[in-house]
Amino acid sequence: MSAEYATFGLAPAMRTGGVLADGAYQVHRDFTDFIVDGRPLLHRLSDLDAVSPLASDIPPAVFTDHLRRLLLEAEAPLSDGRYVIYGCPECEGLECGAVTAVIERDGDDVVWRDFAWQTEETADLELNGYHGIGPFRFRGEEYRAALEQLLPGPEEAADRRRVLLIGARVAVLAKLAAALRSIGIGADIAHDAAGVPAEELGAYQVVAFGRAVTDADRAAVREAFARAGAQVEYVDGLAPVVPLLVAQIELALDRSPVGQRRLRGLVAEGGEAVVEVASECRVRLVAYRLDALYRTRVRELFDGTLQPGAHRIPLDAKAVKGRSFVVARTMGGVLVTPVAR
The missing domain is CATH 3.40.50.2300 (Response regulator)
Structure with missing residues (x-):
């Protein structure tokens, strides 16, 4: 195993909720994400719709239990010393799928290794392993200090x-x-x-x-x-x-933090929308407008996976006729802009 160290930190993150174009609802979740080598770990997992166990809307006792596990002060919840790193935003059921990893001490260090997508009690690393992610070796003092700062007040975030x-x-x-x-x-x-x-x-x-x-x-x-x-x-x-x-x-x-968001920019003018993303993710663009009778008109403009960078997406002239607006959504963020004339 490599002796090279990775940095470990935490940052606020969000799984956007919202009223979707088809009328369905998606639950809003605020959580704390893991920052590895200055980058949100979740961003390395492409377009995964998931949250960490450190969510602000769970009861304080449950929050603390998850935190103690990550600090290796409690037993692993899954076999083979595996811990849930990211799970379903709607429930905590393993059957919905979760990203898990082995977390273990190695001397004073803490190591996260063998990342996998898991839907059953035992992970199949050959079939469902994230072979391009990890292992990560963290300095124990830095790792514990980052997590322990959450201990005093998870109940404050919930309120x-x-x-x-x-x-x-x-x-x-x-x-x-x-x-x-x-x-x-x-x-x-x-x-x-x-x-x-x-x-x-x-x-x-x-x-x-x-x-x-x-x-x-x-x-x-x-x-x-x-x-x-x-x-x-x-x-x-x-x-x-x-x-x-x-x-x-x-x-x-x-x-x-703005620098750690997937959606970096959104402009709609000149018959096109320009969307900037920081990492590979699925993006949905929806246009909203009010017609002459002040009725709401909705049109989905784009739904697909974008690579890092700026992307130009044509706007349907009918969808953005008159007073209109464009909303861009991805798993971890949302942006809104009026359509400029």
Whole structure:
């Protein structure tokens, strides 16, 4: 086994939820990803739709159990000393498939080796092994320090995924709140933030404004949050289109470092969309527009795997006629842009 060391770290990551083009829902998951040699380990696994065991929305006791296992303070959950590195975002069932690896001590070092895709109790390395990934040797002190910093407060992360919706169109806000809740994001509706206790304002991560909210009302809301010492992201709704607004809010909720995101850029103009990705991944592009009667029109523009770099994708002229927007989604991120005229 190579004695060369790999660096180990952690970073916030997100599995985007959302209302998909076919009307289906995908659950939103915030989790902590493993950073190996400065790069998210998940990005090495192509377009895998999975999350690490260190998810912010699981009970604190379960979070701690997963953490203790990675610290080798508890027995491996699978045979042959194998640990789950990434699992299904919707459930914890092994039958859905998981990326597993052997984690073991070697002196003061910690080694991750024999990565495999596993759906049964025993992994078949010859058939399902990730032969191009690992082994990784980490310095034990660096490895433990990174994981132990999560021990004091996993319950804090579990409490912070709420959105405050402020606007005049109650019907749209109600549909938006229902869509957000269905994918695991808490949402409350209000006309303003006047009289709300500071501790309640501090529970929100994002405030989303409807287009009808006046500048004066927006300023009053911002002032209320500032007085409460609450740091939030503000979203100005582009249009009363629920899937579009969900995408905007999910982008605002993304706490992963910009340099470690798969989706790096999205521009739509001149009859084409330019999408930039950092690693190989499946990308879906969907256009939303409001017709002359303010009805929502949806068109899927692209669904395929892209290699790292910038890609030009033609836009269907009918799909982006008038006031329209493009949403790009991949497993770990979402971007939104108006179509420029």
